[in-house]
Amino acid sequence: MGTNGLYEEVMLAGFGGQGIILGGKLLAEAAMRAGKEVTYIPSYGAEMRGGTANSMIIIADGPIASPMVSRPTTLITMNKASLNKFGPRIKNGGLLVMNSSLIENKPELDDSIEILSVPADAIALELGNKRVANMVAIGAYVQNRGLFGVNIAEESLEGVLAKRYHKTVPINIEALRRGAEFASK
Amino acid sequence: MSKRILMSGNEALAEAAIVAGLDAYFGYPITPQNEIPAYMSRRMPEEGRVFLQSESELAAINMVYGAAATGKRAMTSSSSPGISLMQEGISYLAGAELPAVVVNVMRGGPGLGNISPSQSDYFQSTRGGGHGDYRTIAMGPASVQELVDCMLLAFDLADLYRMTVLILADGILGQMMEPVVIEKKPGRKLPPKDWALTGIEGRKQNIIRSLYLGEGVMEKLNYKLQEMYKQIEENEVICEEYKVDDAEIVVVAYGTTSRIVRSAVEQARKEGIKAGLIRPVTLWPFPTKQISKAAEDFKIFLTVEMSCGQMMEDVKLAVNGKSPVFFYGRTGGMVPTVDNVFEKIRELSIPAKKKEK
Numbered sequence: 001m002g003t004n005g006l007y008e009e010v011m012l013a014g015f016g017g018q019g020i021i022l023g024g025k026l027l028a029e030a031a032m033r034a035g036k037e038v039t040y041i042p043s044y045g046a047e048m049r050g051g052t053a054n055s056m057i058i059i060a061d062g063p064i065a066s067p068m069v070s071r072p073t074t075l076i077t078m079n080k081a082s083l084n085k086f087g088p089r090i091k092n093g094g095l096l097v098m099n100s101s102l103i104e105n106k107p108e109l110d111d112s113i114e115i116l117s118v119p120a121d122a123i124a125l126e127l128g129n130k131r132v133a134n135m136v137a138i139g140a141y142v143q144n145r146g147l148f149g150v151n152i153a154e155e156s157l158e159g160v161l162a163k164r165y166h167k168t169v170p171i172n173i174e175a176l177r178r179g180a181e182f183a184s185k
Numbered sequence: 186m187s188k189r190i191l192m193s194g195n196e197a198l199a200e201a202a203i204v205a206g207l208d209a210y211f212g213y214p215i216t217p218q219n220e221i222p223a224y225m226s227r228r229m230p231e232e233g234r235v236f237l238q239s240e241s242e243l244a245a246i247n248m249v250y251g252a253a254a255t256g257k258r259a260m261t262s263s264s265s266p267g268i269s270l271m272q273e274g275i276s277y278l279a280g281a282e283l284p285a286v287v288v289n290v291m292r293g294g295p296g297l298g299n300i301s302p303s304q305s306d307y308f309q310s311t312r313g314g315g316h317g318d319y320r321t322i323a324m325g326p327a328s329v330q331e332l333v334d335c336m337l338l339a340f341d342l343a344d345l346y347r348m349t350v351l352i353l354a355d356g357i358l359g360q361m362m363e364p365v366v367i368e369k370k371p372g373r374k375l376p377p378k379d380w381a382l383t384g385i386e387g388r389k390q391n392i393i394r395s396l397y398l399g400e401g402v403m404e405k406l407n408y409k410l411q412e413m414y415k416q417i418e419e420n421e422v423i424c425e426e427y428k429v430d431d432a433e434i435v436v437v438a439y440g441t442t443s444r445i446v447r448s449a450v451e452q453a454r455k456e457g458i459k460a461g462l463i464r465p466v467t468l469w470p471f472p473t474k475q476i477s478k479a480a481e482d483f484k485i486f487l488t489v490e491m492s493c494g495q496m497m498e499d500v501k502l503a504v505n506g507k508s509p510v511f512f513y514g515r516t517g518g519m520v521p522t523v524d525n526v527f528e529k530i531r532e533l534s535i536p537a538k539k540k541e542k
Contacts, residue, residue, distance in 0.1 A: 025362065029191050032364045040191075040362040065447035066523050067361055159191070 005061035006036070008147060009069045011086050012138075013054040014078025014099070019134030022160060023076075024055025026138060029156040031059040034148035039067035052081060059147060074145065076137050078120065083107060097141045099133065116144055116183060123178050129168075132175035139179025150180045189364040194329045194354055195220035197365050198262070198288055201336035203228055204369050207286075208257035209235035211248040213267060216300045217356040218290035221262045242267040246274030246287075253283040254393040256381030258340055262288035265306050266297055268314075275349050276315030279410070280395025282380075284343035286336070287321075288352045290359040293518030301518025302355035304440060307495035310351050311469040318407050320414050321349040322421065323468040325439035329363035331466070341373040342421065346413055347380075353468065355491065357441045357520070417470050424472035425464040426479075428454065432461030434533055435479050437500050438489040439465050442521065446489050449526035458534040468496065476503035485533050486510040489526055491519070 010027060014020045021042045028040035041056045056069035075090050076097040077083040083096075083103055090096055092112045101121030109115065118140045124133040142150050154173045158166060192200070199221045202210070210225040222238060229236035235252070239245040245261045252259035263271065268289045278285050291306045293299040310323040322342055324335045332354060339350040380391055397403040427447065429435055434453075438446040443464040453460035463479060465472045480486065486508055488497040494512040501510050513529040515521045 025191075028362055032189060032191050038191075038364065041357060042360055064444075065451065066445040066449075067357070067363075067441075068445060068520065068522065070522050070524070 006059065006147065007061075008059040008074060008145070009072045009091075010057040010059070010074045010076065010141075011054060011069050011072035011089075012057065012076045013052070013082035013086050014134075015081070016051045016053045018053070018078045019131060020053040020055055020078065023134040023138050024057050025160045026135075026153060026156055027057050027059070029159050030142075030148055030153040031057070033156055034152050036060065036147070037062060037064050039064050041067055052085075054082065054086070074141065076141055078102065078134065078137060095141075095144065097137055097144070099137055101133070114144075116140060118179060118182055120179070123182065124175060127171060127174055127178065129171055132168075132172055135172050135175035136179035136182070139176035140183035141179075142176070143180035143183035150176055189366055191362050192329060192365050193220055193360055193362045194332050194358040195290065195360070196224045197329045197367065198332050198336055198352070198354070199224035199228065200367050201333040202260055202286070202340070203232060203234075204367055205337050205340040206258050207234065207260055207340070209237070209248075209252040209259045210261070211237050211239050211245040211252070211259065212261050212263065213239050213242050213245050215264045215267045217292060217359050218262050218264050218288065218354075220359070221288065221290075242270035243274065246271040246278075249285050249287075250274055250278055250281070250283060253278065253285050254281070254382050256378040256383060258284075258286075258344075260286040260288070262290070264290045264292045264300075265294050265303070266292075268306065268309070272309075272315035275321065276313070276317050276319065277395050278349050279313070279315075279319035279321070280317065280406075281393050282347040282410075283393065284340075284347050285349045286339045286343055286352065287349055288354065290354045290356065292356060293516070299518045300356060302357045302441060302491060302520055303516070303518055304353070304355060304442060304490050305492035305495065305516060306353065307468065307490070307492060310353055311471070311499070319410060320417075320469055321351050322346070322417065322470070323351045323353060324423075324466060325353045325468045326358070326466060327440050327443045327464065329358070329361060329365045332358065333365055333367050335466070337370060337372070341375065344375050344378070345373055346417060348413075353440065355441050418473075421467060422470045422472050422474070423466035424475050425462075425466065426475065427462040427464065429461035429463060429479055431459055432479075432484060433459040434485045434487060434530055435461050435463055436487045436489055436526070436530065437463045437465070437476065437496070439468060439496065442489050442491055445521055445523055446526055448523040449530060452523065452527045453530045453534070456531070458530060460530050460534075465496075468499075471499045471503065473499070473503040476500060477505065477507075480504040480507040484508050487529060487533060488512050488514075489521060489529075490514045491521070492516055
């Protein structure tokens with residue numbers, strides 16, 4: 001698979017409570033709305049706040065065979081432990097989006113890998129809620145890769161947030177936009 | 186609902202069952218299929234239908250038996266250890282000739298095992314599972330859309346043949362989200378359920394049972410079932426072939442594993458190795474004819490499973506000595522990678538190349 005056209009394998013990773021599962025779901029929903037083929041697998045089961053969490057998303061123009069991501073073309077990592085674990089697996093020519101609020105030093109990676117350091121927690125705190133740091137990182141990713149517009153991610157929020165959280169849609173939109181702005185600088 | 190929506194496999198299975206006309210869901214929680222009862226607990230009351238969380242798996246399957254006996258469409262879902270507990274009930278459903286749909290989102294075993302993906306309930310699913318000379322139709326879909334398509338078909342097959350239809354998934358398929366379209370399609374032509382317990386008024390008494398003590402009566406029922414199983418083997422096989430015609434190595438895999446294999450087959454083709462994939466969607470009835478035909482001109486067969494090699498036995502029976510059959514798999518909740526499978530294909534391709542020279 002993936003001989004023709006787009007074949008983007010994203011790993012989104014961090015610790016439980018950082019919105020890794022929701023973030024992955026948002027990317028998947030937005031990719032679908034943008035007319036792409038997409039698969040999304042969350043880590044499931046014995047996860048808890050503070051433990052590790054990851055989600056695997058494949059976005060492609062054509063049918064997707066294996067939904068498993070072992071060597072991502074993009075790693076979005078929200079904490080250091082996940083960077084240490086998944087960083088070495090990024091494909092050459094790939095992209096690393098890292099939450100520089102929680103990761104001090106840039107990792108040593110192949111020169112062909114682009115590193116986008118986003119102070120996601122700091123920007124989220126400016127907006128008044130640390131929990132939207134995931135959306136800052138995703139906004140930055142969407143802007144950098146340009147697979148679909150940030151507006152599509154914004155429109156997808158209501159589809160992936162539980163109804164009781166719909167009141168948080170505006171701050172999540174703001175976080176996506178701030179991330180995108182940061183990446184376009 | 187003809188729009189593409191993003192859904193997890195578990196939720197899509199539940200919605201598809203509702204669209205298929207499910208009247209009553211009974212179940213007892215177990216990971217990794219809890220999204221099915223959770224979804225049912227919300228949607229079934231909305232539809233004015235029955236959702237009931239039972240006190241055990243044993244109760245759930247016997248509630249399915251009871252509901253099915255009244256002619257209603259009934260189902261349950263569980264994961265491997267829970268499905269083991271249900272085997273007595275599934276055998277009784279077979280003996281009583283009652284239609285039912287059972288979902289098994291398989292997990293690592295044996296025993297309580299773990300909650301990771303597995304395909305090690307293949308023997309149990311394709312050999313009957315409980316006691317007695319019976320079969321269950323077993324389907325092993327490979328995508329969220331195919332889970333839906335199988336579920337829509339499952340209720341029709343169950344009603345048509347008056348038997349249990351199993352849908353096998355695993356932790357990945359259950360949790361994975363993909364875009365999916367769930368819409369009611371024109372189904373099979375089904376006979377009236379004139380055997381159902383609907384109240385005796387205006388007709389002869391119906392009796393549903395699986396106890397037949399009279400001499401030869403049970404044997405007669407068994408022969409009737411066997412005759413029906415032959416028809417099913419003739420008419421209900423679903424199987425996808427991918428690049429098999431010119432293949433030197435044919436990989437056989439189902440469910441999640443088949444998608445990993447497909448990526449490995451693609452990679453092999455890029456490197457000039459003539460690999461192909463046979464993907465059974467129905468595991469019983471098994472695509473024996475398709476595999477037997479592929480084995481006519483000498484090919485190497487490789488079976489890949491998340492087990493220690495269970496479907497491999499059916500592949501060997503189908504190949505019937507005409508070609509060598511190899512196996513690669515991971516077990517106990519571990520998932521093979523594309524690289525693992527590709528490496529195995531490459532390794533096997535070396536003798537294939539030599540033979541050409």
